[in-house]
Amino acid sequence: MTFALRPGTVAFRVLALLEAEGREMNTSQIAEALGLASKNLAPNLEAPIKHGLLLRRQRFAHIRAPFWYRLPKQEATTTDEVPPPPAEPDSSRVSTPAEEPKRKPKPQLKAASDAAPATLVGRNATLSMSGEIAIVAECGTVVLFDAERARQLLAFVVGRAV
Numbered sequence: 001m002t003f004a005l006r007p008g009t010v011a012f013r014v015l016a017l018l019e020a021e022g023r024e025m026n027t028s029q030i031a032e033a034l035g036l037a038s039k040n041l042a043p044n045l046e047a048p049i050k051h052g053l054l055l056r057r058q059r060f061a062h063i064r065a066p067f068w069y070r071l072p073k074q075e076a077t078t079t080d081e082v083p084p085p086p087a088e089p090d091s092s093r094v095s096t097p098a099e100e101p102k103r104k105p106k107p108q109l110k111a112a113s114d115a116a117p118a119t120l121v122g123r124n125a126t127l128s129m130s131g132e133i134a135i136v137a138e139c140g141t142v143v144l145f146d147a148e149r150a151r152q153l154l155a156f157v158v159g160r161a162v
Contacts (some may be wrong), residue, residue, distance in 0.1 A: 003051035010036065014069065015053060024070035047071065117139035 005012040013034055019024060021033075031038035048054040055072055058065040124136040131147035133154075145153055 003047065003053065005048065005053070005058060010034075010040065011048045014041070014045060015048065015071070018054075018069060018071050018074070022074065024068050026066040026068050029065065030069065092148065144154075 014030055017030060017033055025033075027038045027041050030036075031041055045054060045056070052072060055070050056067050058067055072113050119138065124133045126136075127150070128134070131150055133145040133150040135143045135145075137143070
């Protein structure tokens with residue numbers, strides 16, 4: 001018993017495309033050429049692969065490596081070798097201070113001395129319903145005060161003793 005493809009099926013169209021192209025093609029190339037979703041190719045090509053009408057392989061032994069398809073009479077257009085690892089950076093090069101990234105000094109949350117003694121310098125402050133205060137400094141650090149410390153801080157800001 002021989003296996004025959006029906007005209008118009010995905011498998012038939014893929015075999016016709018590979019014959020017309022005369023080369024090995026990967027899943028995304030075939031899907032784009034035929035206007036199909038690449039996820040629909042694998043299930044539709046199982047029968048032709050099983051019956052030897054189509055060959056499938058992965059170039060690299062990686063779970064996400066794409067499948068490549070070709071006709072049995074076609075040669076694989078690429079080798080199965082794993083690509084060489086990227087060249088290591090030159091360790092003889094020494095970084096100079098000019099190359100190192102410049103960091104902004106971390107702003108500190110403090111009482112400003114030139115202004116009124118109770119002025120608080122910071123970026124953002126939030127008072128919660130439970131009486132806690134969260135202050136976000138320019139560097140992104142969050143300082144959290146519990147309700148008791150928040151009362152002391154507010155007293156300091158408005159200039160009253162607790």
